[in-house]
Amino acid sequence: MSAELFEVTPDPERITESLRDTGYVLNTAVADIIDNSIAAGADSVFVELKLDPRGNVRFSVTDNGIGMDRNGLVNALKYGSARRPDPSSLGKFGLGLKTASTSFARRLKLTSKSENGMPAATAIWDLDLVPVQGWQVSVDSQADPIDAGLLEKHTAGTGTVVRWEKIDRLIRDYKNPSGDRAHGAIKRHVNSLRDHLAMVFQRFLDPEDTRAANVKISVNETPVDAWNPFGFGSDKLLDASIPVDLGDKTTTMHLKAFVLPRKTELQAADGDGAPALARLGNKTQGIYVYRENRLIHGPDWLNMWAQEPHFTLCRAELSFDHELDLAFQVDIKKSTIILDTALADVVFRALTPPRRAAEARYRDGQRSRARDMSDPELHAPSNAAIKDKSKSIPNATLQSTDESSGTAEIRNDHGVVKVDFVQSTSGVFVEAVDELRDGILYQPAYIGDNPGVRISKSHPYYEKVYLPNQASGNTIQALDSLLWALASAEFRSAQDSTREIFEDIRYDVSRALKKLVEDLPSPDSE
Template identity: 45%
Template sequence: MTASDDNLYETLPDPSRVAEGLRDTGYLFPTAVADIVDNSIAAEATAIEVIANMDITGEIMLAVLDNGYGMDKDGIINALRYGSSKRPNRASLGKFGLGLKTSSTAFCRRLSVVTRDTGMQPLKGTWDLDRIADIGWKIEISTPSKEELALLDRVAAGKPGTVVLWEKVDRLVGEKGNEKKARKALDRYIDQLKDHCAMVYQRYIDLEDTRARNISLKINGSRLDPWDPFCLSETKKPAAELLQKVQVPGGEQATFTVRAYILPRKDEFADPLLAKKAKLSNDYQGIYVYRENRMIHGPDWMDMFRKEPHFTLLRVEFSFDHKLDEAFHIDIKKSQIILNEVIYDLLRDKFLAPPRREAEKRYRHGAAAAAKGAAALLHAASNNAIHAKADSLKTANIEGVDGKSGNVTISNKFGSATLKIKLLESTEAGELHVQPADSLNDGILWEPALIDRNQAVRINTSHAYYSKVYLPNRKSGVTVQGLDSLLWALCAAEMGTVSDSTKRHFEELRFEVSRLLRQLVEDMPEPDLGGNGND
C-alpha cells in the first residue's frame, strides 16, 4: 500500500538544535582544519595557507586561504549547505558534504566563505549560529570587507580562490580572561596542526613525491616540510608488501596496498638529525591508512595488537583509493576505516607476522647491546659494598672441583652437595660478587656463581627485568645496590641450604621467579639508552 500525498507531512529539523548538535561530532583541532584543507586540494589549489592569530581582546581568528578554482553564488550556497551536492570527481578528498560545516562549527560560531570565481566579483557567504534560531536554514550573501579581500589576495592575487574564515571561536582555548595562558594554548594547537599536516599531507607537500599532486602548504607564513613515517631515505624498500584486488559493487575492481617497513634503530642512522626526525617512539608504531594518498587514520594497530616497545621500529602503510570507500566504511571525518573479517585476519595472522618478528629481533638486538654497555660500570658500587662484608656472610665452602664434568662440591651447614655451578675469574677489577652476563640458560634472571672462589651472582642483562627495572635506575646507586644485594643474598642463601636432594628445587624456583618477573614487567616502558630504538 502506497501512502497518498494527503498522508505525508514535512518535518523539517529545528535549525538551531541541529546546528548546535552537529558541533559535537568529536573533531580535534588538527583534524578539523585538515578537513578544510581537503576542500582546497579538491578545488585544485596549488597554494594553501592557514592563518591563526589572537587579537588584543583575546578573540581568535582562523583562516584557510587557497588559490583553487573558487565559486560563484550558487557554489557558495551549495558549499554552505549541510549535505552539499556531491562533487563529480569521486576521488575528491571531500566526501559527504558536511566537513566544512561540522569541522568549523565544532570550534566557532560564525563561519564565512569568501571566494572569487573566474571573471566574477568576490562574494562572501556566512553561517552565524547566533542568528540561525531567528532566520532558519538561511545563509547571508554579502560583499567581502577590505581585510577579507586582502586575505584572498595573499594567495590568489586577482585570481580565483577561496578563504574559509572562523570567527567567534569559542571552543579552542577555554574561557577568556588569561591572555598569556590563552596565547600559549593557541601556540600549542598550532604546533599540533603543523605536525598533523606534515604527516597527513606528506605526499602532497613533498616535491619529490610523484604519487600526489604537489602543493605548497603554509601555516602562519612558514612553509610546511613533509614528514615521512616510513623513512624511505633509510629503509629504501618495504620488508613485506601485499597488493590485494577487491571486487566492489557494480563489478568494478579495486586494489589496496599494504607495505611493512622496519626502521633502523637510532644508532643505525647515518645522521643523528634524521634519527631524531624519524620519531622512534612507541607512539608512532602501527598502521598508517591512506585514502587517495592522504593519510586518514593512524598510527595504531587497528585493534589487532597493542603497542609494545619491541615493535617500535615497525610501521605499516595501508593505501587505497575512493573505489573502496564503501567497502571500508569511511566515516564523516574520513578518520577511520573498518576492515571486514577476511582482510583483518589476513593482515593480523599472515601478512604482519614475519615483519613483526623481524622488527622485534632488530629491537631486541639493540636493546641487548645497550644494556650490555650500560651494565659495564653499573655494579661496581655493589661489588665493593658486598666485598666488605662477604667474609662474615659466607654460607658455603668449596670442597672440590671436577674439571672434566664442571661439578663443584660444596659444604654448608646441612652437609655437602655437588652442583653445576660456574667457576669464574674476575674480568674487571673488583668484580668479585656481582657479574652481568649477556644471557643465562633458560632465560633466567640470575644464578649463583663463584668468582675467584668468592660467592657471587650472575645477572642476565637480556632479561626484561634488567632492562625495565635495573636500567631506568642506573643513576641511582642506592637502588641498584639494593637490587644486587637482594639477588646476591638469594644466591648465598641457596648455597648455604642446598643439598643433593633439593638442588633441583632451587633451579626450578629461579626459573619460575624469572618467568613471573618477565610477565610482571611486560607493560613497563623501556628506558631510553640512546640506541635501543626509543626517542
C-alpha cells in the same frame, strides 16, 4: 488503508548546536578544510592562525582552486552539500566544512571567485542568526574586504577563503587576551598543526612523490614540509597488493611494512637531531592508513595489537581508494576507520613477520644499551654488604675449582656436587655479565672463592628494573640480595639428581619475569 506524509525537517538551532560536538580537534578540522581546497584543484593553500592586537583569534584558509559562484557558495554551506562528481574526491560527506568550522567558531565566512567573470562574493553562516534565519544562508555579492585582500594576495585569479569569526572554542579566556599566555597557546596550536599537516598531506607536499598531485601548504606564511614516516633509512620488509572482493567487482589495497633504524643508528647517520625528526617513539608506531593518498587514520595497530615499546621501530602503510570506503567504514571527520573482520585477518597475518623483525632489532639495541649504560660499580655496594653478612649465613663449602672446565666442587648437606665457576678477584658475590645461556636472568656460580650470582644485562628485567634505579643504591642492593639469596639456597640444596630441576626453575622464572616487565617503560637512554 492510506498513509499521510508529514514533513520532519530538523530543528536548525538544535541540529547546528549539536553538530558542534562531533569531536573535532583543530588539526583534524583544518585538514578537512584543506581537503576541500585540494578537491577544488588548488596547488597552493595558505593557513593563517594568529592573535590580533586585541587578543582575538584570527583564522583563515585561502586556496587558489577553481572557486565557486553564488550557487556554489550556497551549496558549500548546506549541511549535506551536493555529492561531488568525482568519487575519489577528498571531500566525501558534504559536512566537513560546516562541522569542522562550527566546532570552533560561531560564524563561518566563505568568500570565493570563480572563472565566470563575476566578482568575488561572500556567503555567511552565523549560528547566532540560525534561530531567526533557519537554514537560510546570507550571500553578499560584494566580497568581504578582508577576504578579498587575501584572494588578491595569494591567488592569481580564482580561489576561495574560509574564515572563522567569533571563535569561542579554541583557547580559553585569558585575563590578558593579548598576553604571553594567550600567544603561547596559539603558538602551541600552530606547531601542532604544522606537524599534523606535514604527516596527513605528506604525499601531496613531497614533490618527488608521484602518487598525488603536488600541493604547497603554508601556515602563517611558513611552508610546511612533508614528513614521511617511512623514510630515515627504514628497511622495507613488506610490499603487498591485496585483492579485496566487493561482490560485484574486485579492487586492491596496498600494504607495506618498514623497520626504522634504532636511535643510536639514526644519530650516527644523520646527527643527534635525527630521532626527533623521525618522531621516533612509542606513539608513532603502527599502521598509517591512507585514503586516496591522504592520511585518514593512525598511527596505531587498528585494535589488533597494543602500542608496546618493543615494537617502536615498526611502521606500516595501508593504502586504499574510494571503492573501499564501505569496507573501511570511514567516519565523517575522515580520522577514524573500522577494519572489516576479513581484512583485519589478512593484515594481521601479513604484518606479524615484520613486527617480529622490528622487535628483534629493538631488543638488540636494548641489550647493547644495557651494556653501555650499566655502571661498572653498580653492584659494588651489594658485594660489600653480602661479604659482610655472608659469614653468618649458612652456605655450602667450597672443595675445589677447575678453571679450565669452569666448574667447582662444593659440599652441602647432601654431599659433594659440581656447580658453575668463574675466576674473579676476591670480594665479588654479584657479577653483571653481558649475556647468559638460554636467555636466563641469573645463574648461581662460585665467583672466585665466593658463592655468587651472575646477572644478565641482556634480560629485559635488568633493562627495565635495574637500569631505571641505578641512582637508588638501596633498590639495587635489595634486588641483588634477592637473587644472591636464591643462588645461595640453590648451593645448599643442590644434588646431581636435582640439577635439571633447578635449571628449569631458573628458566621459568626468567621467562615469567620477561613477560611481567614487558609493559614497563624502557629507560630513557635513547
